[in-house]
Amino acid sequence: MSTGLERQQIADRLAQEFRDGWIVNLGVGMPTMCSNTPIDTDIIYHSENGVIGSGPVLPDGQEDVHLVNAGGQNVSLKPGAAIVHHADSFAIIRSGRIDVTVLGIYEVACNGDFANWKVAGANGGGIGGAMDLAACAKQVFVILEHATRDGKPRLLAQCALPVTARGVVTTIATNLGLFKPMGDRFLLREIAPGVSVDEVRAATGAPVEVAVDLRVIRTL
């Protein structure tokens, strides 16, 4: 369907941005795929339901039925894990202790705004912990398909949908490349193999600046 990277490859590229010792919160969906990436950094995964230090998702038959991550998957715990209640879990989030949150989103603007909780025309929405994470994490990474199913751009000059937080996104990973919001444009830091800069520009709803040291994403 889409050109460029597969979903797991997008997550792989983003996971390589994680630095040793970081506390990382992964949202539901594509973000959790970042935990599948083999990286040699020592990451502490936090999930909004109060799990500090979760490990891989367990296979069927080996689940701990009392333990899920933010996406409801039966995860494991790494040695040194700790459990807290919901108010303490969001105390960790709001006090700025999450080094990065990775969120799956609907759209992102070059001013760093993004939207992921309410679709057009909906009566209500699904915020979950995204607004707290977006407002308070040290960095907000977003991961998404570059275009909607009917080919409309999701990297925009301004968000059309109600925003989750303003001006917070620091890194964007899509099937076409790795981007940074620069205010009035997106900076294309890395490009997916087999994709041209023109293709990226055509698929993006705001100006795209190409990094002087533009590299091709190395897939794992």
Next chain:
Amino acid sequence: MSTGLERQQIADRLAQEFRDGWIVNLGVGMPTMCSNTPIDTDIIYHSENGVIGSGPVLPDGQEDVHLVNAGGQNVSLKPGAAIVHHADSFAIIRSGRIDVTVLGIYEVACNGDFANWKVAGANGGGIGGAMDLAACAKQVFVILEHATRDGKPRLLAQCALPVTARGVVTTIATNLGLFKPMGDRFLLREIAPGVSVDEVRAATGAPVEVAVDLRVIRTL
């Protein structure tokens, strides 16, 4: 020195006001003597440092060196006790779950104000948990010697010292009797054995109304 009840007898009388199932917080000093009173009610003692369900003070040589009450005494725990941290301990206090707090104080006024944290001319004071308890407990009982060492009344028309909280005191126990603040006067509910109403009036700095069913305090 003083007429009327001994200190333990004042505490004994107050402890008989406790009702079955109450959560009771005892302040430092005379209030803790309430826990020595043999009563057949099932009380849960809370202390501000996060101990829910403490039992009697342990004798020398049997102390648990990790466990003290608000007065720094080495207490025991009753079965069903639980420990919380300081923020949760005061969450219990501020949310109105303490049925009664018993506080040792400097002076009390017939409007229910009382003072127990700052002496005249002092630069600073010792509030501890008293302001939280006074503002938030369902009832505030105070226990004190009826007069100062140089014979001045401590039950007053208005507090002279900086108050701890306003209009909160419901019951007052002194060596001369059991009182209730009534706004512009104190109601004398019970009187200490061997003390006359005239003596009470002479020692009190506000009008004293005598209860129609005035009783003599029965000492244990």
Next chain:
Amino acid sequence: MARRSKIFDSFAEAVADIPDGSSIAFGGFAYPGVPFNLIRALLDQGAKGLTCITNGTGGAAADRMPDIGMLVENGQVAKVIAAFTAPTRASDRIPLTKFVDEGKVVAELVPQGTLAERLRAAGAGIPAFFTPTAVGTELAAGRETRRFGGREYLLEYAMPVDVAFLRAWKADSSGNLLFRRSQRNFNPIMAMAAKLVIVEVEEDFVEPGAIDPDEVHTSGIFVQRMVKIPPPPEGLWPGRRPERVLKS
């Protein structure tokens, strides 16, 4: 004098006197810690005009356990306060949507951390607080904000509730609770926020003193009623292997 036992024989008995118009907080995140048995009892009990406080209302999954969505479908709910009032995937459908669209149920959408903190504030005697969450969004439109240290914050209010329904792992007869792993989630703070706390408990009750005071997650002073969950099929056990829940 012995006080009345906190241990009730049935879920029906434990929820019998919940009046119409009550506000009820439901513990749980995904399925751990969700009081399925109490929800089922409340469906049978039939109280109406309820305000339900919950992370989500459920009903998107195929294998459906008793959930808030069923209370909605049963005509028992006037208002829902939740972090999810519509599905996140456009392709999902949840029962709540139809009732909100038809104006039969009011839905208040609250960010999850704000929901947790509002419950915690209610249980901590804090009537209001400021949070950075939701500033600059539609949820903050027209509401009071204030700057502290150069950053803008939104004023939020405590959310006291009449009743909390919890699910715990172990309990002693005085009401001290242990939650296992992510079962803890909202349960302890909902216990703090509620006037009446009713708990379904997975393991057999133990005597007071059997749980180390240092390990208690929710003190018995917050808990009024508890019911032991019977084995399946009579009792509701989430996940695939309740036998492991019982033994772990």
Next chain:
Amino acid sequence: MARRSKIFDSFAEAVADIPDGSSIAFGGFAYPGVPFNLIRALLDQGAKGLTCITNGTGGAAADRMPDIGMLVENGQVAKVIAAFTAPTRASDRIPLTKFVDEGKVVAELVPQGTLAERLRAAGAGIPAFFTPTAVGTELAAGRETRRFGGREYLLEYAMPVDVAFLRAWKADSSGNLLFRRSQRNFNPIMAMAAKLVIVEVEEDFVEPGAIDPDEVHTSGIFVQRMVKIPPPPEGLWPGRRPERVLKS
């Protein structure tokens, strides 16, 4: 990549780089949970112009362990924020009094519950909140109050700190902490409020995984430095029977 160990060999090393002007929160209520060894190390280290956040400053008792009052006497303290800034008995004397009277140290008196909540707020990303405590008293004079539900509340601000000194019972090498009995007190919330958390630990360190995740009181994500307390007389052990502390 292995990160630097959180376990330090000495108290001196653990406090060596604390700069002049730091704000430091000291755990403890009465003697349980007081970081006596870290306080002694800070007396030796000599940092000046400190702001000390503590329940009380000590110094009233005859058998004196290292306390905040000694830091005051040592000329290291600019400000004290505490629930006790003067003795409650007129007959007691505390070292702080003289320095406050002479204008050498500023003392901010805060009700104990407000102190706890301000620390908790700092650790929870809440810049300010309302509390009923101290309304109508000298401490509220001239300050912002507001009515909610017919009652008056006082606005209070978060109290973030640079450093927290804690004393814990047990710890694993990743920094997960257990406190025993009333040793817990302010320690967990000071850990949340601080940028740098230094802990003196009574028992030998255990491996990550040796403490049940459900029983952890303070997660290792809050803890940067830990030192094992040596046996007496080298290490400071409060109370009469440290041998029971080690065994219990």
